[in-house]
Each structure stands twice: as C-alpha cells, then as structure tokens.
Amino acid sequence: MLKVRVIPTMLWKDLGLVKGVSFQSWRRVGTVLPAIKVYNSRDVDELFLLDITANQHTYDLDYDSISDFSNYCFVPFSVGGGIKNLEQIKKLLRVGADKVSLNTAIYETPDLIDLAAKKFGSQCIVASIDVKSVNNDYVCLSHSGSRNTDRNLVSLVKELEDRGAGEILITSIDRDGTMEGYDINLINKITSNINIPVIASGGAGNFFHMKEAIIEGGASAVAAASIFHFTEQTPEQAKIFLHQEGVPVRLTFKE
Amino acid sequence: MKVLIIDYGMGNLGSVKTAVKVLGFKADIVNAPQLIKGADKIILPGVGSFSDAMSELKNNNWFDPLSEHVFNEQKPILGICLGMQLLATTGQEGGQTEGLDFIPGQVSHLTKLGCEKPIPHVGWNDTHVKNKSILFKGIGSGNDFFYVHSYGFLPSNPSAISSIVNYDGEIVASIEKDNVFGTQFHPEKSSKAGLKLLKNFLDL
Incomplete structure (x- = not known):
C-alpha cells in the first residue's frame, strides 16, 4: 500500500534557508x-x-x-523556483532532482506542464499553488505570493490535472508560518475536485494538524517547515503519531 | 574493490555514486564499455524507456563486456529500476525489444499484468521478502522502498523473485539469480532500507 508522506519544506533564499510568516x-x-x-539521517520521506x-x-x-544537494539526498x-522552460527542467532532472515544482509558470506558460509531463512523465511534475483567502473566496497568487492572478482555484486545479501535472502542492499563505493548522476547507476544495495526489502545506503546528489534513482534507502528503525548524517535533515522531491514529505511513527502517 | 556504475546516457547517477561512497566504498561512473574490464561489481541504473536503453547499450557495444563480467567472470551485477528490467529476455516498452537476457523473463506494462490503479506506480510501498535473499539480509520483510515505474518484470522461473510489492496485485520488487541482482525500486532513494540493501550488494 502506498504511504502518506511527511515532507519537510526548505525555502532557499540567497545562500541559506529561511522561514517566514505568510x-x-x-x-x-x-x-x-x-x-x-x-x-x-532522520529517514524523512521526501x-x-x-x-x-x-x-x-x-x-x-x-x-x-x-547537483551537490541531490547527491546527498x-x-x-x-x-x-524560477522554472520557466523545458530545458531548465531537463537540466534539473539531470543534476538529480526527482521532481520539479512549477508555480509562476502555471499561470504564464501553462503549456509547459503538458510538454514537461509528456517528455519526462507526470510523476516528476508538481504544480504548486499559493492561495490567499479574500472576502470568503480563494485567490491564487504567482511570483512567490506577490502577485494576484484572476484564476478560479477549482478550474485551475482541474486544468492542471488535465494538462498532466502529477501532484498539486497547495499552500495557504494565510496559515504559512502561523502553526495554527492547515486550511482544511482549502485542501478539501482541491481533493474533492481532482484525482491526483495533493500535498497540503501551510500551518502545521502539531501532529494533529497533519492528521486533519490527511483524514478530513484528503491530502496524500503533508508538507511542513516551521514545526521542524522551530519546535522539537520531528518528522519521525509525526509518523509514529499518524501510525497510531491509523494513517498508513512509512515507519523507520526495521531489521 | 572496483565498483563501476554504467552510464549509457539514461538518467542521473549522482545519488547512486554518493550512496556507494557514503557506505564506505568507491564507485566510478564509466561511459565506455572498454572501461569495465577488471570491475568487481557493476551497477546498471536507468530511467527512460526499455527500447531506448537497449539501443544505447547495443549501439555502444556494451553487451559483450557486460556478459563477460556476468557469465565468464561470474561477478555480481545490480540492475536498478529500468536497469533491472533490462536484465530480462524481452521488454514491451517502445515495441517488443530484446533485453540482456541475464535472467529469463518478460517485462510488460502494469495494465497487462492486471493493474487497474493509476500508472505509474509512484511512492513508498511496503516490500515483502519472498525467497531466500542476499539483498535483503538484515532487512525485515515489510520495509518501504521508493518506486517509480509503469512496467513490471516477470521472470520465467519464479524462484528468481526475491521480493514483491502490492499495488493492484503483486508486482516483482527484486530478483536474484546467482550473481545477477535487480531491484524495481530505487535503493538510492529509499533512505536507510535502500542504503542497507546496497551495502549487502557491495559486501558480496
């Protein structure tokens, strides 16, 4: 049986890793x-x-x-980040990326999804959507959350699935870095409209939040950053908790 | 010990090479068949289609030196993912194509093997040891390994199957016959369990 994944997210800015709020x-x-x-060394899933x-x-x-990073992964x-064309995707896969995540390109050059999925396979194409809640509606943003787009969330994710995206990474900008829990309505809105795996992101502060995103939200994976950067909680402990709650996860290596 | 990773133009080899290094061995990536003389162990990775990979191997004259290593010198080889499938007699991907035939068997699309779930089969999946296995020494049955594939290997003789994985029905996860080994999953992407399995191969 395929396992639900717990994925640490690393945000790369200039020479180091950063984490923010919203x-x-x-x-x-x-x-x-x-x-x-x-x-x-902590045996994470991805x-x-x-x-x-x-x-x-x-x-x-x-x-x-x-290339240096992937050699140790x-x-x-x-x-x-910054992926605009097929040649860049080809180079990233060649230097050891297993998947590429597209964000701004899904609004500016959506054909790139079709082309990349056809050439390299859907399994390595992740469509990443950053969402903000405005007047009880969800607005999708491009350019690392700095520009509003006029795309309707549900029609966008359906289109991305049709174009050949293998997974959707959905990030709530409102919840990002707050550790107040994932936006379950947002995750649900996506998982109820498409069949490809959805990675929930933005807001994880404890393991119960992860369980909610999986059980109530229908997410196939939970991504998190602050919880791992700023608290004592580890991905491994998250999976032990999820396992006890009946979620199929990959437990650590057994002899 | 001389460990060689065959680079025939299909996929990234960096993580296989570092995995071998992290385990305390040294591996070299070789891109010409004359360089494999004197190898103690060969790793045959691969991402892409069966027919493309076989044309690369044939056009660049890899076949004879590889069978020399396997049959005359009786030295170990490990095929990973597509690299395992290439060990078969024939493959269907990209049209019926002859494989290396180091372990008799057929490679077919997962739908042909009865799978009705989404293809490719991608992700972490628990893998169960079936027969006596050298690769799985010290690795409990049921550990998860990482898979990305659309085709499956069915050996003519089931005794070559050392582990299986359940997706929509059983899929062959690894094969072992004398000095020939193959894994459908990616040990270099399967964290501690994968590194342990690679170490078992390198320790041979």
Whole structure:
C-alpha cells in the first residue's frame, strides 16, 4: 500500500534557508546541505527545496548547487523556483532532482506542464499553488505570493490535472508560518475536485494538524517547515503519531 | 574493490555514486564499455524507456563486456529500476525489444499484468521478502522502498523473485539469480532500507 508522506519544506533564499510568516518576515534557519544531511539521517520521506527568489534573478538556476544537494539526498528530492522552460527542467532532472515544482509558470506558460509531463512523465511534475483567502473566496497568487492572478482555484486545479501535472502542492499563505493548522476547507476544495495526489502545506503546528489534513482534507502528503525548524517535533515522531491514529505511513527502517 | 556504475546516457547517477561512497566504498561512473574490464561489481541504473536503453547499450557495444563480467567472470551485477528490467529476455516498452537476457523473463506494462490503479506506480510501498535473499539480509520483510515505474518484470522461473510489492496485485520488487541482482525500486532513494540493501550488494 502506498504511504502518506511527511515532507519537510526548505525555502532557499540567497545562500541559506529561511522561514517566514505568510511569505514575509523571513528568518534565517540554516544552510541547505547540512539540513539535507540531517533530514536524510532522520529517514524523512521526501524533501522539497524551493528557491523563493529565483524568479527575480536575471541569471539561470543554480544547477551546481542543486547537483551537490541531490547527491546527498537518498530520498526523493523535489526542486522548485524560477522554472520557466523545458530545458531548465531537463537540466534539473539531470543534476538529480526527482521532481520539479512549477508555480509562476502555471499561470504564464501553462503549456509547459503538458510538454514537461509528456517528455519526462507526470510523476516528476508538481504544480504548486499559493492561495490567499479574500472576502470568503480563494485567490491564487504567482511570483512567490506577490502577485494576484484572476484564476478560479477549482478550474485551475482541474486544468492542471488535465494538462498532466502529477501532484498539486497547495499552500495557504494565510496559515504559512502561523502553526495554527492547515486550511482544511482549502485542501478539501482541491481533493474533492481532482484525482491526483495533493500535498497540503501551510500551518502545521502539531501532529494533529497533519492528521486533519490527511483524514478530513484528503491530502496524500503533508508538507511542513516551521514545526521542524522551530519546535522539537520531528518528522519521525509525526509518523509514529499518524501510525497510531491509523494513517498508513512509512515507519523507520526495521531489521 | 572496483565498483563501476554504467552510464549509457539514461538518467542521473549522482545519488547512486554518493550512496556507494557514503557506505564506505568507491564507485566510478564509466561511459565506455572498454572501461569495465577488471570491475568487481557493476551497477546498471536507468530511467527512460526499455527500447531506448537497449539501443544505447547495443549501439555502444556494451553487451559483450557486460556478459563477460556476468557469465565468464561470474561477478555480481545490480540492475536498478529500468536497469533491472533490462536484465530480462524481452521488454514491451517502445515495441517488443530484446533485453540482456541475464535472467529469463518478460517485462510488460502494469495494465497487462492486471493493474487497474493509476500508472505509474509512484511512492513508498511496503516490500515483502519472498525467497531466500542476499539483498535483503538484515532487512525485515515489510520495509518501504521508493518506486517509480509503469512496467513490471516477470521472470520465467519464479524462484528468481526475491521480493514483491502490492499495488493492484503483486508486482516483482527484486530478483536474484546467482550473481545477477535487480531491484524495481530505487535503493538510492529509499533512505536507510535502500542504503542497507546496497551495502549487502557491495559486501558480496
């Protein structure tokens, strides 16, 4: 049986890792390679590395660094930030990314999803959607949450599924960094409209929040950052809790 | 010990190489068949389609040196994911194609094997040891390994199956026959269980 995943998210800005609240007030929380080594030694299910300033860069993605990181990642490694074309996806997969995560491109060049899914397979294409709640409605934002788009959330995710996205990473900007719990309505709105796996993100403060996102929200994976950066709680403890609550998770290696 | 990772142009090999290094061995990535002479162990990775991979192996004359290593020198080889499927007699991906035929069997699309769940089969899935296994020494049955594949290997002789995984019915997860080994999952992406399995191969 396939397992529900617990995924630490690493936000990459300039030379280090950061974590903010609602995509602002960034705090430095370390550097990338040591974090990857620690998460690997703790037997995590998967890692996400999102370069949150890549969109502002005039130069291309940092393939050399990603190659170094992926060499020390013995679990699936997903990379996002600033991806605009097929050539970049090809290079990222070649330097060791197992999946790429697209955000701004899903609004600006949606055909990239079709092309990439066809060429490299849906399993390596993650569509990442950042959402803010405005007047009881959900607004989708591009450019690391800095620009509103006029896309309707439900029609957007259905379109992404049709185009060949393999997974949806849904982040609530309102909940991001607050540790007050995932936006279950938001997750539900997506999982009830598509069949591909949904990764819940934004708001995890304890393991019960993760259970809610999985059981009530229907998420196939839970991503989290603050809980792992700023509290004593670890991905492994999360999975022990989820296992006890009846969620199918990958438990740590048994001889 | 000389561990070689075969680079025939299909997929990334960096994490396989570092995994071997982290386990205390040294591995070299080789991209020309004449370089595999004197290898103690060969790892055959692979991502992509069966027919593309076989044309690469054939056009670049990998076949003879690989069978020399396996049959004349009787030295171990480990195929990973597509690399395991290439060990079969024939594959169906990209049209019926002859494989290396190191372990007799067929590679077919998972729907042909009766799978009605979404394909590819992607993710962590619990893997169960079936027959006596060298690869799984010290690895309990039921540990999760990481899979990404749309095709499955069915060996002609079931005794070559060392572990299976349940998705929609049983899929062969690993094969072992004398000095020939293969895993459908990616040990280099399967965390501690995967590294332990790689170590078992390297310790041979």
